[in-house]
Amino acid sequence: MSAAPKASPCPTLQRRAEFLRVAAKGRKAPVHGLVLQALPRDDTGPARFGFTVTKKVGNAVVRNRTRRRLKEAARLLFAASPMTGVDLVLIGRDATRGRNFLDLQDDIRRAMRKVGVA
RNA sequence: CCAGACGGCCGGACGACCGCUGGCGGGGGCAACUCCGCUGGAGGAAAGUCCGGGCUCCACGGGAAUACGGUGCCGGCUAACGGCCGGCGAGGGUGACCUCAGGGAAAGUGCCACAGAAAAUAAACCGCCGGCGCGAUUUCGGUCUCGCAGGCAAGGGUGAAACGGUGCGGUAAGAGCGCACCGCGCCCCUGGCAACAGGGGCGGCAGGGUAAACCCCACCGGGAGCAAGACCGAAUAGGGGUGGCCGGCGAGGCGCGGAAGGGCAAUAUCAGACCGACGGUAUCGCGAAGCGAUACUUGGGCUGAUGAAAUUGCCCGCCAGACAAAGGCUGCGUUGACGCAGGGGCAUUUCCGCCCUGUCACCCGGGUUGGUCGCGUCAGGCGCGCAGCGAUGCGCGUCGCAGAGGAAUGGUCGUCUCGUUGUCGUGCAAGCGAUGGCGGACAGAACCCGGCUUACAGGCCGUCUGGCAAG
């Protein structure tokens, strides 16, 4: 990469191969509001996030809103307590949209403990 | 007031905290970037992708014809359209109004099942009619059965549809055979730019339906799409080439290594079942770019067997992260890392193991999961005026109004609002007030614009129609 990488506080996974790697080799924790997949990395860079909402959940508006809630909940949580050296994939499900926001944040914390990276 | 028709419009509001992103200004930094402030940040359909255009590349000397695809009453509007407006015709509705692929059936071809005699050059099942012959009967007028050769198409029956309809005359019975009206065709007149409408005359019925069957006629149409297309591309890694320098030993059996090897044939292939996706070949359609269709299999992989397999030729492929240049696709060196040795690394020492390994300089090429442009000032929005029945056009004024890039335009909370519903109070009642619950549609820009189509909670405005009531 010729341009210097942007110093974003919350870098995202973008390539399909990265998502597949996390799904294949990482650990999975389904909770009520979402499904979390995590894969530790060797380096000590900031945690990277990926967001997945399948077409089964709904149309474009519903998927967009589901993804944004997950993104915001993750942003608030990890701004308070940053993590390093891990790739996280958050998968939205039907309940994500109607879940109380505080409960959704608790769901993420609970899922983090289940996959053993918290 | 009730029911309805048409047109236009809105698509919850405000605030707090925490975020994302475009622009402008300022500060820091060599720069990438970062901080602060101000300001902008989804839709009427952003959707489906059904049409039309801009823009870009490709193709192209002009014109015509053919083929293919599309459109199809007339006139107008428009950049253009399969869109819109106005008019005409047909059908529906008490009405406002709605619906219609609505050219040609007298160029030709095809089709019209079942039923029916007959489904379109006509024809005659049951029938009707008079004549002739035999016979029966008779109140001597006639009546009836059967047969023969004829006339007729009114009635019956079939069907979605039966070679004009109704009535009168006429006749043996009938028939546009004659007449009136309706329909139809032709001609003329009037109105209209036209589609068409109205009127008159003539004809005596010719021409069933189907063109969302082929077709004919008229008009329109090059191909692909912003992943179009253009530019930059360094360090490092990686590919290739040339030159200089350095370089201890060894092998071609197995094995191993190497940036890079398969197929077919020749004295090495064989058998089996399968597939037609991919590739190839052939044919067909259009002028080509390009797009598409059909067929085939010397093509493909799979399973099993034999074999130590070389060499040569041809073809394809590979070295290579798309493309190309030059070169190469092998291994005993006029060489260049295969082995050993040597050098370096795995914290240090010895052994073992693993990994890396000529070095320097110059030059060349392509352009990726990189960056930049394309990228938002335009068939633009709003207001007023003028022209027009209208679509729309013209003039003036005014505004600047998203620009992401796996994808921003948000997340959370509160107050209000709207709908619905429960409870309480009040009231004869409609209702009003208080309070609580639930809900607020359809849906997310991806180059842009004009349409069409489809989805949509709730609400507002205007015009009109039918009905009821009151004045």
Next chain:
RNA sequence: GCGGGUGUAGCUCAAUGGUAGAGUUCUAGCCUUCCAAGCUAGCCACGAGGGUUCGAUUCCCUCCACCCGCU
């Protein structure tokens, strides 16, 4: 973004504009000591809505769902 195709019985597939059919499944009966096989009978369908036509699974339009290809 561009383009193509499919939708018929529970399943796999047929069908010139004229009564929707085959195999299989299911149900019942026969056969058998019982089961299987076999035989016989039955049940079940044109993705949705409009239009053209006397008549539509078939022709035309719109919508829905699914699949495939190219870039």
